[in-house]
Amino acid sequence: MKSYSYSLINVFAPSHFGGNPLAVFYEADGLDDNQMQLIARQFNLSEVVFVQSSSHLQAVKKLKIFTPDYEMPFAGHPTIGAAFVLHSQLNLPDEYILETNAGLVEIQHQNNNISFALKNGIKAANAPLSCTECAGILGLEIADIASEPCYVNTGVEQLLVKLSSRQAVENCKINANLFVGNAFIKGSLYVWHRTENNVKARLFFTSQGAVVEDPGTGSAAANLGGWHIAKELTPLNVSISQGDEINRPNRLSLTVDEQNTIFVGGNTILVGKGEFYLP
Structure with a gap:
């Protein structure tokens, strides 16, 4: 039986029990899409994010984002929650890039306040x-x-x-x-x-x-x-x-x-x- 570590994060949270809850699987290279979908259904949160190796040299990691029903190309609070975990896990600088299925996303940290920047067009x-x-x-x-x-x-x-x-x-x-x-x-x-x-x-x-x-x-x-x-x-x-x-x-x-x-x-x-x- 394999085990995968995860963190529970509240994103956009003004208090401990505020914000949007999220599960972050920060070492998910061994999981396929079907397994990730089943795990997201098990958690039954609005989204669960799985961190995998990136195919882009610019990006430190790739994010796979699942609702209980389907995979999303991009979502905001999973991106910020994953960045929160990765920043400490990988000792990242305060500015870096993550890959999503919708494109590359720039991340910026100021203590526990994290933002993403989008330049992918509108x-x-x-x-x-x-x-x-x-x-x-x-x-x-x-x-x-x-x-x-x-x-x-x-x-x-x-x-x-x-x-x-x-x-x-x-x-x-x-x-x-x-x-x-x-x-x-x-x-x-x-x-x-x-x-x-x-x-x-x-x-x-x-x-x-x-x-x-x-x-x-x-x-x-x-x-x-x-x-x-x-x-x-x-x-x-x-x-x-x-x-x-x-x-x-x-x-x-x-x-x-x-x-x-x-x-x-x-x-x-x-x-x-x-x-x-x-x-």
């Missing part, structure tokens, strides 16, 4: 959903929808919907009958409202036929940066609050510089370690 397009349809899906009034829904992809595609107030974000009550199986949502929907340098956000996605809320979503924060780039509303420097409605407060930083590089970061906390046994 895809943005209006979604074929009306404001009326979005309001119905979100359980809101039409006046709560502040702009046309938009697909954004800076590493993984998501549907973004800007709302008219912080209260509207808090009031979202997903109509599962309209959400699950809706081909235009494409699996996940990110709602947000910005007041000066503060953003209130929530993300909903489907898992095993149910609607689930993610406590903290780095990829969606990056896509929010991409949305602002597409709207020519950069540079940008905001703090994002997410997860409070499900008692898992997350705090993310989002910056877009004058070169339109997107930086997403947050605080990370180690909450446990263990061994996983595989026959």
Whole structure:
């Protein structure tokens, strides 16, 4: 029987029991995709990240990111959580590169605050959903929808919907009958409202036929940066609050510089370690 070590990390965590939980398998070269998928299903976290040798000379390691249902090309909190573990395990410098299936990602450390930088390009397009349809899906009034829904992809595609107030974000009550199986949502929907340098956000996605809320979503924060780039509303420097409605407060930083590089970061906390046994 083989054993694989893992660490449990809370990412974007303002406190020990806040943030988005993650399991990091930091020596996963012996695992194949099917085994990684089964392990992710066993943990039943939003994602589990497996660290393997990189095929790129620039990157120190490659990340394989799995939800309980499928592999993702990129995700924010697994990237930051893996970086937290690797920085100490490999005695890495404070700046280096990791490989993901969506491309290379630059990592920067400032103590326990870690950020990733994306320069892989942005895809943005209006979604074929009306404001009326979005309001119905979100359980809101039409006046709560502040702009046309938009697909954004800076590493993984998501549907973004800007709302008219912080209260509207808090009031979202997903109509599962309209959400699950809706081909235009494409699996996940990110709602947000910005007041000066503060953003209130929530993300909903489907898992095993149910609607689930993610406590903290780095990829969606990056896509929010991409949305602002597409709207020519950069540079940008905001703090994002997410997860409070499900008692898992997350705090993310989002910056877009004058070169339109997107930086997403947050605080990370180690909450446990263990061994996983595989026959």
